[in-house]
Amino acid sequence: MAYCPSLISLQCSMVLICVSIFSSTIFASTDPPLTLDYYRSTCPTVFEIVKKEMECQVLSDPRNAAFIVRLHFHDCFVQGCDGSILLDDTISLQGEKKALANVNSLQGYGIIDRIKNKLESECPGIVSCADILTIAARDAVILVGGPDWDVPVGRKDSTTASYDLASENLPSANEDLLSIISKFLYQGLSVTDMVALAGAHTIGMARCENFRARIYGDFEATSGTNPLSESYLSNLKSICPATGSGDNNITAMDYVTPNLFDNSFYHVLLRGEGLLNSDQEMYSSIFGIETKKLVQRYAEDPVAFFNQFSDSMVKMGNIANSDSFVTGEVRKNCRFVNT
Template identity: 50%
Template sequence: MKTTSLFACVTALLIILCSRASNGQLSPTFYAQSCPVALTIVRIAVLQAVAKEKRMAASLLRLHFHDCFVNGCDGSILLDDTSTFTGEKTAGPNANSVRGYEVIDTIKSRLEAVCGGVVSCADIVTIAARDSVVLLGGPSWIVQLGRRDSTTASLSGANSNLPSPFSDLSTLISAFQAQGLSTKDMIALSGAHTIGQARCTTFRSRVFNDTNIDSAFATSVQANCPSNGGDGNLSPLDLVTPNFFDNTYYKNLRSQKGLLHSDQELFNGGSADGLVTTYSTNPITFFSDFAAAMVNMGNISPLTGTSGQVRTNCRKVN
C-alpha cells in the first residue's frame, strides 16, 4: 500500500475512533466560537519550531506526557519556580531534559493577542503534541479540548509518577495503570520513542551492562556514550529513522536494538512481546492504537468548568 493511502486509511479510521473516545467533559469544538483560529495558530507555530529543529517535535510530545502523568493534563509542568513556590521543572525526570517551554510561550503569546484569556496552556500542550506527530509523518487524531490550567504543581508527583528509563516491564505496566491507562496504551505510547533523542546517562548502563542487546548496536552507541564522561551526549532513540514517526521502534526492539533498558523490556520474553510484534509488522494498527492511547492520556484528570484557571502566562498563575 502506498504511504499516502496508508495515512488516508488511518486518518479515516481515527476520525471515527476518536469521536467515540470523547471524555464527555471535553469537546473537539470547544473553541469553535470563542477562538476559531486557535488550532491554526498552534499548528503554524509548531510547524515553524519543528522546521527550525526536528527534535522539537519529540520534545513537545514528551512535554504532554510529562504533564499528564502528574496530577493530570493541567499545564502544571509549565509553571516556573518562585521564591515561594516549587514546581515540577526541577524534578529528576524533567530537569535538563524536558524541552519546548519556549515554543509553548510563543503559541500562548500569539493566542493572547487574538483571543485573550481563552485558550488554556494545558490545551496548547495537547494540541502541539498531536501536530508534532503529524509533522513527522505520524497519525492524526481529533483532540478533545476544554482543559483548564492548574494553579499548583507537584515536585514529588513528578519524581514518583514518571516511569524511569531503567524500569522493568512490571513497573512500566504499574506506572501506566496508576494513570488509568492499559498495558496496550503503554506499549503503543512507548512507540513515541520512534522519534527523539536521549542523554547518555539514561542508556549508559544498558549499552555497557545489558545482555539482551545487539553487540554491534551497543558498540556503535558506546562511541558517543563512554563509560565515563559525556553524560549529556545525545543518541537517537531510533537510529534507523530518527526524524520520522513510523513503526521502526518496534522493529528495533525485535532486533534487540532498543536504546533504553525500559524500551527493550517491551520485547524480552514477557507479556508485551506479542503486541510489539504486531506493531512491528502492521503500521496501521500501531498508528490507530497510538492515536487512541494519546486520546486516553489526554483525558487524565482534566480540570474543566470553573476548576483551575486559564493562565495568561503559562509560566505563572494569574
C-alpha cells in the same frame, strides 16, 4: 514445596497493580467533559494558530516534535493534563521542571510560550496552556509523518504543581517492566496504551546517563553477536563512556529513522537493540508475554500502530485534574499562575 522469589514478587506486583487500577479512576475522569468544539465561538482559529507555529518549529528542527510530545506526556502523568509542567519555580510555588525525571530531559517550553503569545493576541484569556500543549503534541506527531486524531479541548490550567509526583509517577529509563505497567495502570492507561505510547520514542533522543547501564549491561545478551549490532553497540559506547564525562551526550532511540514517526522503533526492539532498558523490557522481559505480542504486532502492522497510538494519545490527554475544573484558570503566561 519451594517458593520462587520472583513469582512471589510478581504476585505482589499484580496486587499493587489491581489497587492502582481502582485508584486511577480518580485521575482518568473528565468532568466536565472535554469537547471538540469548545473554542468554536470564543477562539475559532486556535487549531490553525497552533498548527502554523508548530510547522515553523518542526521545519527549523525536527527534534522539536519530540520535545513537545514528551512535554505533553510528562504533564499528563502528574496531576493530569493541566499544564503544571509549564510552571516555573517561584517563592510560593515549587514547579516540576527541576524534578529528577524532568530537569535534564525536557525542552520545548519556549515553543509553548510563542504559541501562547500568539493566542493571547488573537483571543486573550481564552485558551488554556494545557490545551495548547495537547494540540501541539498532536500537530508535532503529524508534522514528522505520524497519525492524525481529533483533540478534545476545554482543559483548565492548574494553579499548583507537584515536584514529588513528578519523581514518583513518571517511568524511568532503567525501570523494570512490571513497575512501568503499574504506573500506566495508575493513570487509567492499559498495557496496550503503554506499548503504543512508547512508540513515540521513534522520534526521541536519550541522554547517555539514561542508557549507560543498558549498553554496559545486557545489551549484548538481547541483541546477539551479529556484526551490525556489535557495530551499533561500539558506536553507542563511543558516545557514552562507561565512566567519567558524557552524561549529557545524546543519541536517537530509533537510530534507523530518528526524525520520522513510523514503526521502526519496534523493529529495533525485535533486534534486541532498544536503547533504554525500559523499552527493551517490553520485548525481552520474562514477564512481557502481552507486551512482546504487541511489539511484534506494531512492527508488522504500521497501520495498527498508528490507530492505537492515536486512540492512546486521546485517552492520555483525557487524564484530568479534577481540582483544575473547580479552581483552575486560563493562564496569561504559561510559566506563572495569574495574579
